Amino acid sequence: xxxxxxxxxxxxxxxxxxxxxxxxxxxxxxxxxxxxxxxxxxxxxxxxxxxxxxxxxxxxxxxxxxxxxxxxxxxxxxxxxxxxxxxxxxxxxxxxxxxxxxxxxxxxxxxxxx
Numbered sequence: 348x349x350x351x352x353x354x355x356x357x358x359x360x361x362x363x364x365x366x367x368x369x370x371x372x373x374x375x376x377x378x379x380x381x382x383x384x385x386x387x388x389x390x391x392x393x394x395x396x397x398x399x400x401x402x403x404x405x406x407x408x409x410x411x412x413x414x415x416x417x418x419x420x421x422x423x424x425x426x427x428x429x430x431x432x433x434x435x436x437x438x439x440x441x442x443x444x445x446x447x448x449x450x451x452x453x454x455x456x457x458x459x460x461x
Contacts, residue, residue, distance in 0.1 A: 357408060357436065359443060362395035364388045369407040370397065370424070377426035384424060387412060395424070396443045398436050411440035413448060419455045420448055 362370060367388055371381045387394055398409035409427040413420045422444060427436050448456050 356401055357398040357431075358401055359396055359398050359439060361393045362388060362397045362410070362412070363392050366395075366397055366407060370395065370410050373407060373410050373426040373428060374424055376428070379424060379426055383414060384412070387414060391415070393447070396440050396447070398427075398431075398440060409436040409440055411437070411444050413444060413453075413456075418453065419457065420453045422456055422458045 364385075367385055370384060370388070374381050374384065384395075394415070395410060395412035397407045400406040400408050407428075408431040410424055411422070411426075412424040414423050422441070425437060425440065445456065
């Protein structure tokens, strides 16, 4: 049985290098690549946003990030923990990423899917 949750049960923040293991776990569980994530977190941690459970501080339940390429960026690593899907977390994270990209003056934001 899945427990009902809402996006208000989380807080969204910039990732830190200390979040790497949790981010990689979310990506692996979603069958997404982890290559390059540690480099981005070490060099530009503000290019990743994470959603953290308010009930369990430190427990990351969703992630989204940017990967820079010249004046453009790739929207990457968007993953939501299975139990937290369907409550708008992915949408909220993508809105944050798009706003962050606009603030940085990114010309174009691309999404590649598998």
